Amino acid sequence: MAGRKRREQSESLAVRAARERERHVAQVTAYGFFPARGPRRSATVTPAPLHYWQYNPARTWLVVAAVLFVAGWLALFAWAGGSTAVVDEVPLAVTLGVAVLVLSTGRLTVSDSGLSFDIAGLRRTSSLHVVAGSLVREVRRGAPPAGWPKTRRRGGWWPGRTKVAVRHLAADGGEERAFTVWVREPAAFAGALGHDLAR
Numbered sequence: 258m259a260g261r262k263r264r265e266q267s268e269s270l271a272v273r274a275a276r277e278r279e280r281h282v283a284q285v286t287a288y289g290f291f292p293a294r295g296p297r298r299s300a301t302v303t304p305a306p307l308h309y310w311q312y313n314p315a316r317t318w319l320v321v322a323a324v325l326f327v328a329g330w331l332a333l334f335a336w337a338g339g340s341t342a343v344v345d346e347v348p349l350a351v352t353l354g355v356a357v358l359v360l361s362t363g364r365l366t367v368s369d370s371g372l373s374f375d376i377a378g379l380r381r382t383s384s385l386h387v388v389a390g391s392l393v394r395e396v397r398r399g400a401p402p403a404g405w406p407k408t409r410r411r412g413g414w415w416p417g418r419t420k421v422a423v424r425h426l427a428a429d430g431g432e433e434r435a436f437t438v439w440v441r442e443p444a445a446f447a448g449a450l451g452h453d454l455a456r
Contacts, residue, residue, distance in 0.1 A: 271428070274426075315357075315361035330346065395455060400422060405422070410436070421440055
């Protein structure tokens with residue numbers, strides 16, 4: 258164990274981050290999309306518990322697009338076949354609209370080694386979309402202050418959630434990046450990343 262710690266301390270930040278991304282992917286994929294159900298039965302080793310996770314609803318533009326698609330579909334059938342055709346199509350149109358929204362639901366997950374954003378319809382955590390824990394520099398409540406790099410929005414607003422900004426380094430340990438996300442428990446989220454929540 259001591260040898261492993263010495264080796265990790267002598268590693269470059271980029272190498273350490275790559276190792277953490279691999280660990281994160283292994284830990285997260287040992288759970289299904291519903292972590293509360295526990296690890297997958299197929300997991301050969303019992304994974305460590307996840308530090309923090311929450312679901313993020315589909316983005317607003319996608320909800321609007323789904324509603325417009327369903328409305329357009331039903332309008333087309335109303336124009337072509339009248340009210341009887343619309344009544345027959347409502348269950349299928351609504352089911353497909355709801356399916357799109359459910360499959361577009363995302364999950365923010367913090368493991369021992371980093372954090373990632375998964376989408377239900379894809380259900381595959383890629384190491385390219387993981388922020389290693391050692392790359393996180395600051396977690397701040399609210400909007401990012403002046404001087405931060407341009408932020409990317411991850412997920413949208415949801416009742417009872419608070420906006421936080423995360424500043425981190427790129428995968429190679431070089432340039433700074435940042436993103437904002439609405440979280441259920443800001444202090445717990447920051448703590449899961451090993452940082453105090455700044456204001």
